[in-house]
Amino acid sequence: MADTPDVTDTTAAPEEPRRVLPRFPEPDTEPFWEATKEHELRFQVCDACEGVVFYPRAHCTHCTSTELSWRTSAGTGTIYSFSVVRRSLHPSFLDLVPYVVSWVDVDEGFRLMTHIVDVDPDDPHSGLEIGARVIVSWIDRGTVNLPGFRIDR
Amino acid sequence: MATSRVAIVGIHEYPSRHTHGTVTPLHIKAHSAARALEDAGLTWKDVDALYDDGDGILWPGLHMPEYFGLDELKVVDTTTVGGSSFEFQVAHAARALGTGAASVALLSYGAVAKSGASDIGTGARYSELGPPNPISNMEDCWGTTLVADYAQVARRYMHQHGTTSEQLAEIAVTARHHAVRNPDAVKAIEDLGLRHGPNEITVDQVLSSTMIADPLHHLECCMISDGGGAVILAREDVARGCRTDPVWVLGTGEATGHRTNGGDITVTAATRSGPAAFGQAGVTPADIDVAMVYDSFTITVMSALEDLGFCAKGEGGGLVENGGLNFDTPGLALNTDGGGLSSNHPGQRGIFLLIEATRQLRGQSTAQVPDARLAIAHGTGGTLNRRYASGTVVLGRD
Ligand SMILES: [Zn+2]
Numbered sequence: 001m002a003d004t005p006d007v008t009d010t011t012a013a014p015e016e017p018r019r020v021l022p023r024f025p026e027p028d029t030e031p032f033w034e035a036t037k038e039h040e041l042r043f044q045v046c047d048a049c050e051g052v053v054f055y056p057r058a059h060c061t062h063c064t065s066t067e068l069s070w071r072t073s074a075g076t077g078t079i080y081s082f083s084v085v086r087r088s089l090h091p092s093f094l095d096l097v098p099y100v101v102s103w104v105d106v107d108e109g110f111r112l113m114t115h116i117v118d119v120d121p122d123d124p125h126s127g128l129e130i131g132a133r134v135i136v137s138w139i140d141r142g143t144v145n146l147p148g149f150r151i152d153r
Numbered sequence: 154m155a156t157s158r159v160a161i162v163g164i165h166e167y168p169s170r171h172t173h174g175t176v177t178p179l180h181i182k183a184h185s186a187a188r189a190l191e192d193a194g195l196t197w198k199d200v201d202a203l204y205d206d207g208d209g210i211l212w213p214g215l216h217m218p219e220y221f222g223l224d225e226l227k228v229v230d231t232t233t234v235g236g237s238s239f240e241f242q243v244a245h246a247a248r249a250l251g252t253g254a255a256s257v258a259l260l261s262y263g264a265v266a267k268s269g270a271s272d273i274g275t276g277a278r279y280s281e282l283g284p285p286n287p288i289s290n291m292e293d294c295w296g297t298t299l300v301a302d303y304a305q306v307a308r309r310y311m312h313q314h315g316t317t318s319e320q321l322a323e324i325a326v327t328a329r330h331h332a333v334r335n336p337d338a339v340k341a342i343e344d345l346g347l348r349h350g351p352n353e354i355t356v357d358q359v360l361s362s363t364m365i366a367d368p369l370h371h372l373e374c375c376m377i378s379d380g381g382g383a384v385i386l387a388r389e390d391v392a393r394g395c396r397t398d399p400v401w402v403l404g405t406g407e408a409t410g411h412r413t414n415g416g417d418i419t420v421t422a423a424t425r426s427g428p429a430a431f432g433q434a435g436v437t438p439a440d441i442d443v444a445m446v447y448d449s450f451t452i453t454v455m456s457a458l459e460d461l462g463f464c465a466k467g468e469g470g471g472l473v474e475n476g477g478l479n480f481d482t483p484g485l486a487l488n489t490d491g492g493g494l495s496s497n498h499p500g501q502r503g504i505f506l507l508i509e510a511t512r513q514l515r516g517q518s519t520a521q522v523p524d525a526r527l528a529i530a531h532g533t534g535g536t537l538n539r540r541y542a543s544g545t546v547v548l549g550r551d
Binding site: 025033052086092 | 289306369538
């Protein structure tokens, strides 16, 4: 068995808090994260029934096909719900508080957990609300990049 | 296959909510199991079916028979679906005992979330240290918390159904109204230093408590405590010889749910577990006197009450307002022990729902509903916003 990979990003500058990042090998999600290096937001479509599959998996959740193809999203969507995390005990997220976690319904038909970035959650005019249109805003982390979203004004 | 009726014949709730590291989950389970067997007038030798969700030890199906000293087991079941594990286990036990595979079932639970500084409730953090999997790889990097997960459900609820924070707060107010009458809950509130001491609270006090994850406030979140308990079930022929009046398992329902692309996170799997349980019991929500509904957060209760059919979707506010679910107002009573919000929450509270429902049907609750005849225990395990389980048990007395 391979050595257990570090749970944190070792490429961050020493003064920057170490972030939680996806770990590999993990064959289902590895192609998704590989594409983030090019700022591509990818999802899967079933070759047999054309159903959208997300999060990434090796089988179609709509039919019994195990043949899926990757597509690239335009990176636009709508806030389905959100919350402002004001208390986190995780050392990697302490300095981010308050931060906005959200499910975003991406236009191609999948729902993604993400952060709404570049927004003041306590500003009543921030535009942060269910139904707000959002656009992907990459959070670069070196080894992989995280698809955050910002309000599309 | 002929089936026999099955009853809860023994219960015990471990009293301490803060054990200061002096006991282990296994100790709590064994202590509670012994007291529950005494309650029923049974002994370890009578137990031939064991149910354990693995709190405190891996491979519970191997370790717990040995730890308890159970040598004659015919059924071992390690169903683990978070806080609803015990409602699922009752469903399985009712089938195993009812069909004659075994005659006496032991369910037990113990956890030291307080002493062990566990990452539940308001203390939630995510740090998956096992091997990576597709879920952890897509979610852990966002640092969502358990409270924020349920908060996303609450936010969507308000948007979709017009539910207000005031209405959600009423659920916490009712829990405290019951807790102040329960000496173990009062001690918990004092030992754990909960806000406003062992006193009743108001909607305003709930809404002015610290925002943990919008729109959920501190007093809308369950406490983090130690604790545990045990439940003994028996087939009818054994139950008739027990020291206690039998509390019959009339119906059970199990369902799981998870978020889906395009799905509605305000609708829970209680829409399936509830009708299954009520249908098997041959009763309707309107017949129920006491509802023990898992209250990890206020929104957990609101969604469950509606999905179980106590009111239409989005109309739970009217149910909970003005103390409508207090034990001392007419109609349905909710979480009469004080709930996870004000009595105890060691992480997986489902067993306490069964214990308090049984107390009510025995006439032994500290917030007793007069002549309670029918009760439900409804557990929600896991995380409503992501993946979870709903287990419903309908209980009744002779
Ligand atoms: Zn397909």
